[in-house]
Amino acid sequence: MSKAGADEGGAGGCGDSARQLEAKDEKGGTLLSKLPAGPGWTKVSCPCCFSERVEPLVVVKLGGKVGPETKRWLIKMIGAPQKDGGAALLAHPGEDASGDIIVVSAPRCTLLRAAEELGLCKTYRSGDMEAFSYNDRDNFKDSDNMEAFLTLAERQYIVKYELDGLRAQKDLRIPGLPESRMLQKRDNIWQKLSSAGVVVDTFPLHNRKKLKDLGEAWYSGNQLAQPLDSVNDYFGSAVAFYFSFLDFYTWSLLTPAILGLTISYFSGEAQKEMVDSVSGSKVIINDDDSGPMISGHMLQAMFSMIWSTVFMELWKRRSSSLSYRWGTMNLAERFAEPRPNFHGDLGVNPVTGRMEPLFPEWKRDLRMVLVSVPVVGLFLGLVVLGMMCFYWGEAQVKQLHKDWDSLLSQALLYIPSVLHIVYTNMLGNVYRNVAQSLTEYENHREESAFENHLTAKILVFTFFNNFAVLFHIAFFKQDVPLLRKRLASLLIVSQLVNQVTEVVIPFLVDRFISAPHRTESEDDPQEDKFRNQRTLPVFPGLFAEYIELLVQFGYLSLFSCVYPLTAVLLLINNITEIRSDAYKICNLFRKPFSPPVANMGVWQVAFEVLSFVSVISNCWLLLLSPRLQELCREGGLTSTNVLLLAVLGEHVLILIKFIMAALIPDEPDWIRKKREQMEYTSMQALKEQKLQPEVS
Amino acid sequence: MSKAGADEGGAGGCGDSARQLEAKDEKGGTLLSKLPAGPGWTKVSCPCCFSERVEPLVVVKLGGKVGPETKRWLIKMIGAPQKDGGAALLAHPGEDASGDIIVVSAPRCTLLRAAEELGLCKTYRSGDMEAFSYNDRDNFKDSDNMEAFLTLAERQYIVKYELDGLRAQKDLRIPGLPESRMLQKRDNIWQKLSSAGVVVDTFPLHNRKKLKDLGEAWYSGNQLAQPLDSVNDYFGSAVAFYFSFLDFYTWSLLTPAILGLTISYFSGEAQKEMVDSVSGSKVIINDDDSGPMISGHMLQAMFSMIWSTVFMELWKRRSSSLSYRWGTMNLAERFAEPRPNFHGDLGVNPVTGRMEPLFPEWKRDLRMVLVSVPVVGLFLGLVVLGMMCFYWGEAQVKQLHKDWDSLLSQALLYIPSVLHIVYTNMLGNVYRNVAQSLTEYENHREESAFENHLTAKILVFTFFNNFAVLFHIAFFKQDVPLLRKRLASLLIVSQLVNQVTEVVIPFLVDRFISAPHRTESEDDPQEDKFRNQRTLPVFPGLFAEYIELLVQFGYLSLFSCVYPLTAVLLLINNITEIRSDAYKICNLFRKPFSPPVANMGVWQVAFEVLSFVSVISNCWLLLLSPRLQELCREGGLTSTNVLLLAVLGEHVLILIKFIMAALIPDEPDWIRKKREQMEYTSMQALKEQKLQPEVS
Structure with a gap:
């Protein structure tokens, strides 16, 4: 990878970084919400992506002991085109090559391609929302101005999406890291870097001006x-x-x-x-x-x-x-x-025809039924048990107080409640970890499925915890x-x-x-x-x-x-x-x-x-x-x-x-019509497309 | 129409019919399960549809008083290409121009186009089932041999589908019919002809040989x-x-x-x-x-x-x-x-962009909630009322029999049951008609929706009728x-x-x-x-x-x-x-x-x-x-x-x-994968297709 990336944008941004950083230092004070495109930033590989100023979207915080060679390698990876296994983003090393942050942004092409991959809908020239297609970008409104075309949240999510999706194209050693941290082919780079302590944090940046406007419209006034x-x-x-x-x-x-x-x-x-x-x-x-x-x-x-x-x-x-x-x-x-943590035997996805880890549905179902459901049931049982112990303890203590009626027994009256609260809190904390592991073990392919299953588990428990007493x-x-x-x-x-x-x-x-x-x-x-x-x-x-x-x-x-x-x-x-x-x-x-x-x-x-x-x-x-x-x-x-x-x-x-x-009906009539129209057009398109190989 | 149709296949088949019919008469005896293509049949307009022998699929039975000029017009309509408002089918006048049947078949192109319109899936060259597309027909297995490509049932349904779909392209008089039976523009021709008594019946033909084989495999032997x-x-x-x-x-x-x-x-x-x-x-x-x-x-x-x-x-x-x-x-x-009986204001269907009658969804919902549901409820109430009267009557009669104990009162014992059976049957018959009218009134666009709503209505009633006593x-x-x-x-x-x-x-x-x-x-x-x-x-x-x-x-x-x-x-x-x-x-x-x-x-x-x-x-x-x-x-x-x-x-x-x-899961894993694959391909196709206008 380090060799493969040694061309085009990635290398360009990296090789010249020392000189550029100096140039940047002079301009340090002028860095506002947008940084100038030139100095410091890795170069973009395609001409259409070049713009005068680059908007910093995400900050990557590196560990304290990360050497400059590792940082340089990382910047190169972030800037390298996707065909070379890079993220095709723009990276800026911060104040100097040894600083502990990397500022990341995204060029137009990367944003547009990711928008297509995520299946975002954008305003078409007809005025309808349509699934964005990179090849057809010129027919979408504002597709030349990323700040109008994609929302800030989308741009930042795309940066994270690309970073999370970085995978090693072959076995390689990360410069400045010990041999034991070798990357295997198809390893998720970002996960490896996080577990190695190279990347401590990745977070999107606030945009002070936008935030101020938003706050004024949202909670400052008396607007309904x-x-x-x-x-x-x-x-x-x-x-x-x-x-x-x-x-x-x-x-x-x-x-x-x-x-x-x-x-x-x-x-x-x-x-x-x-x-x-x-x-x-x-x-x-x-x-x-x-x-x-x-x-x-x-x-x-x-x-x-x-x-x-x-x-x-x-x-x-x-x-x-x-x-x-x-x-x-x-x-x-x-x-x-699939999401980075998804694992399985490498194979060809029958739907998309891409090479990726596969994990059979029935295995996941089996894990859910045989492991997750009983464990969740056990914890719900523990909640009930706790409640029963609490009532039993309360009755005992009351009896005790009635029999003895001393200051000590008076104090004892609070013991069951306190114990119950402590028990419930401990149980809740343990359960959260268990739920996380269970959902990880279920091995969901999509991030949203993972989130939903995790939420569902915690939700059932929390709800039960909240309502058990009332139901009782x-x-x-x-x-x-x-x-x-x-x-x-x-x-x-x-x-x-x-x-x-x-x-x-x-x-x-x-x-x-x-x-x-x-x-x-x-x-x-x-x-x-x-x-x-x-x-x-x-x-x-x-x-x-x-x-x-x-x-x-x-x-x-x-x-x-x-x-x-x-x-x-x-x-x-x-x-x-x-x-x-x-x-x-x-x-x-x-x-x-x-x-x-x-x-x-x-x-x-x-x-x-x-x-x-x-x-x-x-x-x-x-x-x-x-x-x-x-x-x-x-x-x-x-x-x-x-x-x-x-x-x-x-x-x-x-x-x-x-x-x-x-x-x-679950959706308004006009939405249903739009949806059916989309289905119809794509049905028609499928028929047309089958024709293309013959024609061309 | 009569003028518009006076060219190409339709007119060809009609103009020469007298001569052809004579020619056919000599060969009458040789007509087997397949009729020779030449004599009697309307001519096909495209060369690919020509075949040596034509398979009779459907028989149209005409009324007794239909004159030869009406029959000739009808045959021409059936044979005329769709752009001229015809059904693009093949028609044969039977033994002579004044006979009361028309035998109908379908040429290859009509069958294929209808198969695409109905959304039938057929075996693609990859071996998967894919939605058939006329333009891509060469990549589908057997698409040159209609008898292998479409099932007999599909071929016959397509003939009915085309006949049912015949609509007048402009106001016109049907030859041999009184002025009062004028066709208005967009009138459904087949419906008009049926109500005018010109078409008495349309039914698919049995294929004796296939039927015999099917019977042997189905119910004659001891097969499980x-x-x-x-x-x-x-x-x-x-x-x-x-x-x-x-x-x-x-x-x-x-x-x-x-x-x-x-x-x-x-x-x-x-x-x-x-x-x-x-x-x-x-x-x-x-x-x-x-x-x-x-x-x-x-x-x-x-x-x-x-x-x-x-x-x-x-x-x-x-x-x-x-x-x-x-x-x-x-x-x-x-x-x-839409189905022939569907009515509404003419407009552009927002989904397909075609001109057709439109009827708002909310109006249908309103009709269902405000008319259908109360009426069905009323009939269910009548069932309950009948049952209560029956029980009451039975108790009365039993009491009577106990008091009097004569032969007459013995006979009276049967009266409540008989009355109840008569009542239930009458109610059932009335209800069937009411359900039909209600569903027609609801004005469903698709035939299947109509069938489902009608079935549901009768079903609820029949079920209630059957189980009321047991539940009681x-x-x-x-x-x-x-x-x-x-x-x-x-x-x-x-x-x-x-x-x-x-x-x-x-x-x-x-x-x-x-x-x-x-x-x-x-x-x-x-x-x-x-x-x-x-x-x-x-x-x-x-x-x-x-x-x-x-x-x-x-x-x-x-x-x-x-x-x-x-x-x-x-x-x-x-x-x-x-x-x-x-x-x-x-x-x-x-x-x-x-x-x-x-x-x-x-x-x-x-x-x-x-x-x-x-x-x-x-x-x-x-x-x-x-x-x-x-x-x-x-x-x-x-x-x-x-x-x-x-x-x-x-x-x-x-x-x-x-x-x-x-x-x-409601569908096996392999079906789900096939379905997702189809969705994915059509999504991709949509993106590709949007490109075409630019490229071409």
């Missing part, structure tokens, strides 16, 4: 709507989908909130409840709720069942419009190279007032805690602890500014954000009939959540890489499953309502008959939900 | 396997899918049959039951069933829940392999012309012994009745009443042989066959746990059913047109829905089992708790079924 297109532009579709969903969900909460307020107002019950639950004082449970409260209870249950279905179906429609708008409706991940109260203890109290306190306390831990603490840490080390002055060299961005913590991903919404949605759809103000509290929470999440992602973290995605992935499924479970839960809660039971007793129905009626009702409601979900 | 490929060849994929499913289902019955026999043997109970139910004598109900019988009961219930899921999933895999094998996996119906016994009367008795008698009696009415009676009628009028001698002119085929009754379609299987499957999966021998009886029935259905379709009916289909359509869904309902039914029947209730009483569980356990169990089982259905 979010600038979702700009979010997609800056942070990528994964983040934009989260905020779109948050937006859609928040506005959808308006109806249940109004209903909840109405019910609470007419029952006059809720205020007292709320005060009770917030103050934490003992609630005087009045088991014989007043009449109107119960009819509200039933109304709320029925409503939340219908609402959750309609909400999810409408979101699916919105989601498909967004995916069309953002050009991610036709992603070709399954036709692209609702289904085993069958104690509606306790459920109501617990729900109200969970809603209020957990949201307060969330907001504080998620935003206030990072904000304070950032402002008063980290920031002083990070003060930037205009005179600082650009490299230091790049390096500074690394001092921000890594963006922890959207899992925590989504699970918060899911748990919220669970409270609302599963249990809200016992506490009508749920939707109101959630609405208030989410309106602030939108802004605080926006502030957080803009200011408190390093910019994340974000792959283009077509939807929320596994979260979509999770919300839908929840909406079905809500029918079961609501029917059950209705059954528990003391007023209904009383009514039935008056009506002369035995409890068995009431139960039968409830089961019947549940089945009918699930049927209705299914029919509603089937009747509301 | 059906010649499914030949069935597909001769009768088309719709029929072949039915027989494949029947086959698959019958073999799948082996496991439950063996289980059922084992359970019956060990319980020693079933024989007595069976004797009782068959003899119709009073069953001595022993409420406290013996121990092993109950464990068998539970075993059977659990087994049939799992079995039905596995069966359906495996069938889906088999179905997709068959569809690949028969080249119907990629049908392009939605890109083809199981869920309201909660009388397991009565259910068992009813099930056994239904299974045995209804199957006997079915076999007799379906096969024995048609066979006798055919042999002793119709056949004497239809004796063929070698000397008869070919035309009379064609005409003779019309004396056979029209094939009634597969609805009755499928619904019989569905009802069977319902008995088995819903209720078989109370009568373990169900599967055995069904297995015996189906083994004879395969042969009798085969005999029937080969000999007792006119050959049906059969569109290429990719699967069983709505029947697939019906079987799957049933398999989910079976979980509910089985859980309920388990709950009813007296032994279980006794066990619970001994175990100190209240009936409410038992019910709760049952509901919990049901939910868990449904969850397991869902997971199993999700885990078993």
Whole structure:
């Protein structure tokens, strides 16, 4: 490789680097958001890619002990054309050849080719979104101006995609590294370099100006709507989908909130409840709720069942419009190279005809069924076990306290709770690692499949952890007032805690602890500014954000009939959540890489499953309502008959939900037409193309 | 049109018809299964379509009063090229210009173009099945020999497809018809001719030799396997899918049959039951069933829940392999012309860019939700009402008989049953017409969508009609012994009745009443042989066959746990059913047109829905089992708790079924790869093709 790369762009950029670096040093101060193309940057191999100024997209942080020869080799690899096994990107060695960063950018051709490989859709000359094709680039709008054609997030993701895809074309030794770190043919170079400590970090750069504009439109003013297109532009579709969903969900909460307020107002019950639950004082449970409260209870249950279905179906429609708008409706991940960690016997992919590792589907299925499912089940069992031990311990301690009634026994009362919290946290941490290993072991070919399976595993566990107690109260203890109290306190306390831990603490840490080390002055060299961005913590991903919404949605759809103000509290929470999440992602973290995605992935499924479970839960809660039971007793129905009626009702409601979900189309009519049109054109094209070999 | 068609093939075949017919008359006797190309047939316009002999595919029967000028015009239309508004087929006027039949065949180019339009897949030179493309025809196997390239069923369907698609290119008068029958521009010609009484019938011709071979391989010998490929060849994929499913289902019955026999043997109970139910004598109900019988009961219930899921999933895999094998996996119906009865405002189809009637999706949905669903619901209500009246009437009459006990009151006992049967039949007939009108009103664009919606409507009603009584016994009367008795008698009696009415009676009628009028001698002119085929009754379609299987499957999966021998009886029935259905379709009916289909359509869904309902039914029947209730009483569980356990169990089982259905892939791995490969190639082709306008 080191020889193979010794021509064209890669070598050009490297061989002259010493001279160029000197030249650059003089201009150090002028480096703004765009660096001049000439000095320092590796040369581009094709003339169309040359541009006056190069936009730094990604910074690669090298280990402290990396020698200049390794860095030079790496820069050459990054700059070498793809046919020579390089990444065909542009690399800049930073202030000098021995500095610990490499700034990476991408020339036009590499960006365009990767856009085709990823299956991104862009505006065609007809005005429709069409799958981008490199050969047909001139018919796409803005295809000569990369900054208008691809979003910043896409450009940065493409750099990462190319770096991650670097593979050794033959066995070779990396200069400056010991013999033991030899690269085998087809080894993933970036992975090897990371495990060897050469590459410590790869992160996309913030664009201060764009970020400022985005922040102003997003969270600074009093605007109601979010600038979702700009979010997609800056942070990528994964983040934009989260905020779109948050937006859609928040506005959808308006109806249940109004209903909840109405019910609470007419029952006059809720205020007292709320005060009770917030103050934490003992609630005087009045088991014989007043009449109107119960009819509200039933109304709320029925409503939340219908609402959750309609909400999810409408979101699916919105989601498909967004995916069309953002050009991610036709992603070709399954036709692209497999993810770096994917392993298998080398063979010819029967679909694309390319040489790549192959791993049979049935083996993966077998691993999932025989290993993953039982292990996940085991952990869920451990959660239940923990809960049972907690209840048992609590009962024991209470008994002890009653018998002894000393200060010691008083203190002992807290032991079970503390132990349970410690146990749950430890279990959660262990589980996260186990889930990661399990998903790695399942050996998914596509990054998105990996992500979805990992998320699904953690999601099930987290959800179970969150709801086990509520389900226990609702289904085993069958104690509606306790459920109501617990729900109200969970809603209020957990949201307060969330907001504080998620935003206030990072904000304070950032402002008063980290920031002083990070003060930037205009005179600082650009490299230091790049390096500074690394001092921000890594963006922890959207899992925590989504699970918060899911748990919220669970409270609302599963249990809200016992506490009508749920939707109101959630609405208030989410309106602030939108802004605080926006502030957080803009200011408190390093910019994340974000792959283009077509939807929320596994979260979509999770919300839908929840909406079905809500029918079961609501029917059950209705059954528990003391007023209904009383009514039935008056009506002369035995409890068995009431139960039968409830089961019947549940089945009918699930049927209705299914029919509603089937009747509301998952995509708007115009999207369906566009999609069918694309299918039709590609069918026609296939027929035409078969002809070409004959004609030519 | 009459002027526009006055050139090329169409006119050629028509102008000379008088002379040619004379020439033909001399050769009349020599007309065998293939007619010589020359005399009588309209001429083909392109040289590649010329062949020595022409195979008669379809006969068009004209009304008695159709004049020779109308017939001549019609023949010209059939023969005219498509650009002149003709069907580009071959027509032969029969024995003379005034005879009442037209024999139609199709030249090579028309067949190939239609095969592309229908989206048929054929063997490519690579050996894979690929969507046929006319321009690329030379790379497909056998594309020069139509009889090997397309199946007989496909060729005949294409003739019908072209005839049905005939549309007037401008306003014109049909010669020999009154002014009132003027054709407007874009009117469907075939529909107009049918409603004017010009065309009485259009039916495909049997091929005696092929039919004989098929019969020998199918039902004459003792072979176990059906010649499914030949069935597909001769009768088309719709029929072949039915027989494949029947086959698959019958073999799948082996496991439950063996289980059922084992359970019956060990319980020693079933024989007595069976004797009782068959003899119709009073069953001595022993409420406290013996121990092993109950464990068998539970075993059977659990087994049939799992079995039905596995069966359906495996069938889906088999179905997709068959569809690949028969080249119907990629049908392009939605890109083809809409069905003749489809109406709407003329406009440009946004997908294909062709001019055709358009009808908005939302309007159709609205019609379904606001009209179809309530009407179907009304009829289902009428079924329930009928059943309630029947029960009420029966109770009244019984009371009367008890009070009076005369011969008259004895006779009155039968009145409710008779009335109920008459009512049900009348309702069924009315409903069939209503369903037809409703589906027509819904205005589906594709023939298959129309068929599926119509089938679904009739299916729901028929199913409800069949099972209302059993459900009533199981869920309201909660009388397991009565259910068992009813099930056994239904299974045995209804199957006997079915076999007799379906096969024995048609066979006798055919042999002793119709056949004497239809004796063929070698000397008869070919035309009379064609005409003779019309004396056979029209094939009634597969609805009755499928619904019989569905009802069977319902008995088995819903209720078989109370009568373990169900599967055995069904297995015996189906083994004879395969042969009798085969005999029937080969000999007792006119050959049906059969569109290429990719699967069983709505029947697939019906079987799957049933398999989910079976979980509910089985859980309920388990709950009813007296032994279980006794066990619970001994175990100190209240009936409410038992019910709760049952509901919990049901939910868990449904969850397991869902997971199993999700885990078993719907298509075999190799099919998935082929499909993805096709998608990939067409994606690539699309990119290539966009380039063409620039290059050329």
